[in-house]
Amino acid sequence: MANELIEDIFSGEPNIGFTERAVSVALGLGIAAAAAQPRPNQWLSLAAxxxxxxxxxxxxxxxxxxxAVRGGSEI
Structure with missing residues (x-):
């Protein structure tokens, strides 16, 4: 069951453009790196x-x- 869910989420045709992909990767890595900093609220770090x-x-x-769910297909 979990494998099917993972395939559903990460499979499919690309539906975002190059610029949006680059911005997503850069922001995602930045937010994940910021989450590694020690904080008093550990739930906030986990959410980040x-x-x-x-x-x-x-x-x-x-x-x-x-x-994909919303029906938007850009590219």
């Missing part, structure tokens, strides 16, 4: 890490599942 990794994966794969 999840968001950062999600953006980086979105940019690396070129596929945005939110855009």
């Amino acid at each position: 890490l999840v968001v950062g990794v999600g953006l980086a994966v979105r940019g690396a794969t070129g596929h945005c599942p939110v855009k």
